[in-house]
Amino acid sequence: MAEAIKLGGKKQGIFKDKVMALLPEGGNLNLCLTCGMCSSGCPATGLEGMDPRKLLRMAALGMDEEILSSDWAWMCTMCQRCIYVCPMKIDIPQLVFNIRNQGKPREERPKGIVGSCDMALRSDTCSAMGATEEDFQFVVEDVLEEYQEAQPEFKDMQAPVNKEGAEFFLNQNSREPVTEPDEMVPLWKILHTVGADWTYGTKGWAAENYCMFMADNENWEHIVRTKAKAVDDLKCRVWLNTE
């Protein structure tokens, strides 16, 4: 009778088991059929000699060190296409998220993501580009005034800031107010034309959340809570995030 392959060392797949304990149904991480559906439709297949099926096999084999030190977890976008096509609904993106979370120490993670997360934590605007409450309000009011004058058909158009009780609380990616403010205007025009009752908030206006990409659980939750509080404080019914 053939003997089972014995894997060297005392590796016990500790990391995979930890992740399984965190996920509903263990993320199905033990159910892989090795069919390869995930890898064949994953755009990150081939980067760093890795693909989702291989990552899962390595996790199952307890190759924790190799997985946790690899950069590949930062090249998978957690787009969920693999789990969408997987016959066993195996949650590879959550495995990746937890590798990001428990792999490299903060200072070795991609600098741009760390920096954007840190910047967002500095103020209640949650802006990864560091735009303050005053900056944001100034840009919005300045651009609005300019357009009300230049395009008289829109002289009554509003871009309210901190309007209590508005139906919609609208988030805005930092990129527009900071680098291309004119790009905010078409959206305002559409909202004006359909008669939407909406507002921005000086707090929590920034749409992005890089702490989530960094898998920094405490801080991404902090950012979501800060924004949700801003929506609640203005008593808005619907929170619209354009990100």
Add this chain to the structure above:
Amino acid sequence: MNSDWNKDRKIKFTVQDPCQLVRKTFGDPVAEDLRFVVRSVVGEENFIDMTPNRSNNYCCGGGGGFLQSGMPDARRYYGRLKDEQIKKTGAAYCITPCHNCHAQVHDLSEHYEGGYHTLHLWTLICLSLGILGPNEREYLGPDLKDVDVFHPESAM
């Protein structure tokens, strides 16, 4: 809102289904809504879908923080599938209703020399309504820069 402006021009458009909006959140119904709007503003015959699409779409590679991670080579390698998909449609414009997609698809077109442009949906809606001013056209190509300009005298 209608597509009269494109009746004779016949400029072709495709659309990127954002993973976050479609696959990860609202599923195929929102992808249908998206197509309903796009078809209404560009004309039925001027919309060309990528394959695969909707919930089965490929991620463009702009998600998950990839744009900020300082790994441009890996990010563009990841995006090659998206670039090929867009090129296969032959569309002059790829509409991207997500900021990360917008930045990534814009970069892919330059890097792989696809020559296609990248648009926010709001730009196109305002164009079709005839209320898109001269300073709101950053991402339009030369073929649309001068079409139905609202208050051209306000150009800066």
